[in-house]
Amino acid sequence: MEFNQLLNQNQRRWHILMIVMSGVLFTCALLHLSVGEVFINPFSPQSALESRLLYDLRMPRLFAAAAIGAALALSGASLQVLLGNVLAEPGVLGISGGASLGMVLILFAFPAAATPLGFMLAGVIGALGFTLILVSMAKTLRLTTTRLLLVGVALGILSGAVVTWAFYFSDDLSIRQLMYWLMGSLVA
Template structure:
């Protein structure tokens, strides 16, 4: 009886979390479409100018923020299980840096403006290479959490150094694109780039349904195999999917860190570790955080707009330091 009560209370906590995050996400979407230099009611734009501003600028920006936030949060939650590391995250581990490095290489190999699918493929390939390095080290060398983080930071610094070199060989257009990717922004997203979402959303939905298998993986490889999970095949699928989501996110909005670190950790801390609930709620909360941060980036300064990556880093970096101190104390 006590076990049933415990399960019911736990499910009730998750239910409250889903409802609260869902309502907050709707509010964030309304504010994202409404707030700016001109206040617009999304269902009642006043004139052609407001309609163009809403449809051509704010709506693509919102959809990009939702997709990137959800993708990074779920990718972070999956990486934390895959690497057995509660501090794993695409930005901290350098995976986003690998995607941006591949985009820079593509920019110089193909100086014309690449198609959205080509940029996503290049970013996915860069993210995949860095992910394989980290997974190989975590499994074969059995490196500690601290060393894995240091390796990820080193990979990020390496990719950042190459990108910095690229500044000196760039024309004005390429330089603006590099700054766009490095600082993280969804301000320049248009409808043609959002064709990536036709791939991202189905894959993201599939990944959110893999929570039960991830719960088995958390028990250990031997136990998961005994319970019928093909661990090797499942792990490789996760690596490919995470690389694709991170690559698409970087191709759309540049390098945006800490979402995949902060969101899953806080949800585990407050609600529990069941991945079948954690993954979809991470997607909702990650989308909420990035949509809210993008709205803040537009209104914090009266005459300028902050890159959303700066806003997210300002929130995520202190939380990351707190997590490091907390894990050291534990």
């Protein structure tokens, strides 16, 4: 078998896989639009309530989920390309832990600011803060990619320990708020 034939065969496999996965994605999207407390045929909603549920609630959540998934994939792929390591991703580098730590800090240090917008801003600030820590350590200490990953893992473990400590000392309402935001949800 020649090289070109092997290449064409490999490309055909990828094309088939992409078609199958696109079909699975489309099916999941239709299920998301249809299934809920009220079953709705997404191609022909029957009442005004079904139309409002479909167009004002379920479709925006579907598009938000797709955008969030694309952003997460882009962030992981960007870090892998920038660092030249397939293990690099926001969770391994501790950036996700920084976002969690930011949310925990706002819940306990500034409880009046523990609103949905406050949690989002705290998460972004925490993630950016950990990213700046990593970048500054990489520049000043001239870390290799492997050592940078290890420093990121250590920062992630440190932030995880602080978040666990916060769970231990928080009341039931705070635990529920933290779990809701740390697990992520598109539910209203």
